[in-house]
Amino acid sequence: MSRTNIARAEVVCACCGDLIAELEAGWFEWVMRLGQAHNGALEGFQIVHHAERCMYNTDRFKGDRYVLNQPLSHFAGAGGLQELAARVRQAPTVEGSSLGLVLWQLARLSELGRRGKP
Numbered sequence: 001m002s003r004t005n006i007a008r009a010e011v012v013c014a015c016c017g018d019l020i021a022e023l024e025a026g027w028f029e030w031v032m033r034l035g036q037a038h039n040g041a042l043e044g045f046q047i048v049h050h051a052e053r054c055m056y057n058t059d060r061f062k063g064d065r066y067v068l069n070q071p072l073s074h075f076a077g078a079g080g081l082q083e084l085a086a087r088v089r090q091a092p093t094v095e096g097s098s099l100g101l102v103l104w105q106l107a108r109l110s111e112l113g114r115r116g117k118p
């Protein structure tokens with residue numbers, strides 16, 4: 001399988017700040033709040049390297065917070081944006097500041113995909 005160079009989309013890791021140069025090196029994750037008070041609220045959206053050092057440490061999210069994730073390639077494209085929009089629409093509340101950044105990055109990736117790969 002050929003690797004997809006995404007450096008032109010300037011997708012930067014939310015953890016280490018380095019460029020995510022290939023789609024296959026990226027990871028998309030977010031947090032769902034459980035329990036009566038939150039009831040599935042979404043927060044903490046981020047694009048990071050698919051590496052333990054950059055991804056959420058799930059040990060930190062015990063109790064009422066649950067980490068959800070997918071390879072970045074799953075969300076890079078029109079279908080991925082639609083799926084994300086549907087998930088966000090179904091959530092009772094969404095913390096918007098982190099969502100704004102990932103939407104911007106996904107839109108860049110989608111645009112890059114439409115123009116054709118290098």
Ligand SMILES: [Zn+2]
Nearest residue numbers: 013016049054
């Ligand atoms: Zn990183």
